[in-house]
Amino acid sequence: MFKKSIRYPLIYFIVSIIYQLVIHQEVRWIENLFICSAMFMIYMLYYWAEIPYEWKKRSDES
Known part of the structure; x- marks a missing residue:
């Protein structure tokens, strides 16, 4: 999950610095770091939300 969510923000950070x-x-270091960290948090939340809940399966088995 971490590797997936760090890829695009890191690419954005490098490309924006070169540009x-x-x-x-x-x-503009502060602006680039803020956008990169916001992108990372959004991607991390997105990938975290895709993980299915296991509590329903456990309660059905009991």
């Missing part, structure tokens, strides 16, 4: 260096010659 800002080439186009603007200065990097």
Whole structure:
């Protein structure tokens, strides 16, 4: 779950740094880190929500 949710934010972070260096010659570190961490949290929540609940299966077996 962690590997899946870190991939896209890390790619965004690297691409945005390269883009800002080439186009603007200065990097907005705080903005990039905030967006990257927000993307990570959203992806982590998304992958966590996909995991099915096991409590229903356990109560049916009893």
